[in-house]
Amino acid sequence: AQSVTQLDSQVPVFEEAPVELRCNYSSSVSVYLFWYVQYPNQGLQLLLKYLSGSTLVKGINGFEAEFNKSQTSFHLRKPSVHISDTAEYFCAVSELGRGAQKLVFGQGTRLTINP
Amino acid sequence: EPEVTQTPSHQVTQMGQEVILRCVPISNHLYFYWYRQILGQKVEFLVSFYNNEISEKSEIFDDQFSVERPDGSNFTLKIRSTKLEDSAMYFCASNRDRGTDTQYFGPGTRLTVL
Numbered sequence A: 001a002q003s004v005t006q007l008d009s010q011v012p013v014f015e016e017a018p019v020e021l022r023c024n025y026s027s028s029v030s031v032y033l034f035w036y037v038q039y040p041n042q043g044l045q046l047l048l049k050y051l052s053g054s055t056l057v058k059g060i061n062g063f064e065a066e067f068n069k070s071q072t073s074f075h076l077r078k079p080s081v082h083i084s085d086t087a088e089y090f091c092a093v094s095e096l097g098r099g100a101q102k103l104v105f106g107q108g109t110r111l112t113i114n115p
Numbered sequence B: 001e002p003e004v005t006q007t008p009s010h011q012v013t014q015m016g017q018e019v020i021l022r023c024v025p026i027s028n029h030l031y032f033y034w035y036r037q038i039l040g041q042k043v044e045f046l047v048s049f050y051n052n053e054i055s056e057k058s059e060i061f062d063d064q065f066s067v068e069r070p071d072g073s074n075f076t077l078k079i080r081s082t083k084l085e086d087s088a089m090y091f092c093a094s095n096r097d098r099g100t101d102t103q104y105f106g107p108g109t110r111l112t113v114l
Helices: none
Strands: A003-006 A010-014 A019-021 A023-026 A031-038 A044-050 A056-058 A064-068 A073-078 A087-095 A109-114 B005-007 B010-013 B019-024 B031-037 B043-050 B053-057 B065-068 B075-079 B088-095 B109-113
Touching: A003 A087, A010 A019, A019 A109, A023 A031, A023 A087, A031 A064, A031 A073, A044 A056, A044 A064, A044 A073, A073 A087, B005 B088, B010 B019, B019 B031, B019 B088, B019 B109, B043 B065, B043 B075, B075 B088
Parallel strands: A010 A109, B010 B109
Antiparallel strands: A003 A023, A019 A073, A023 A073, A031 A044, A031 A087, A056 A064, A064 A073, A087 A109, B005 B019, B019 B075, B031 B043, B031 B088, B043 B053, B065 B075, B088 B109
């Protein structure tokens, strides 16, 4: 069975500073990897996903993530954050080759941007 | 841009009552899902649905839960006899194809069981 660990429950950052949100996963088979964002009082929105190919994946709003198979990690980064990036961020995995695609989520990381 | 919608946004019910949470997935999507998030905890998979039947369900999805696509547009989650521990945010999601296709999530229904 897969599992996802987000190492930081909260990350406070100053505006325009860089940020990294950490995600590690565990699975006995190959997986797809996702980062979703949840703004206050809204649903989950896909930021980016890794399916195959280049290990550096670029997403919306200037975010990117790097898949590292040897370290089973998929950390999310942004070089310069804005107040509007304040949200909860969820890392998720799904197994390749299964039927309907079940997502397994991490605990979430609350990103708070301070002016 | 098409989106997944859910109603109601907030449902308050008494323990032991039945509730039905409603979702309208994106119109050309074929796979449908329910997830829940208990306050302060991670988002958990409940059930997936395709071709008018359940594809997979988690151990949370016991006999008190059921899903239905009654009319080709709505996708519902019914909890027959609610318990206090059913209090959570319930998210509906859909996608057009399995595997690589992105799941689109609705805004959620907050269920409070008193």
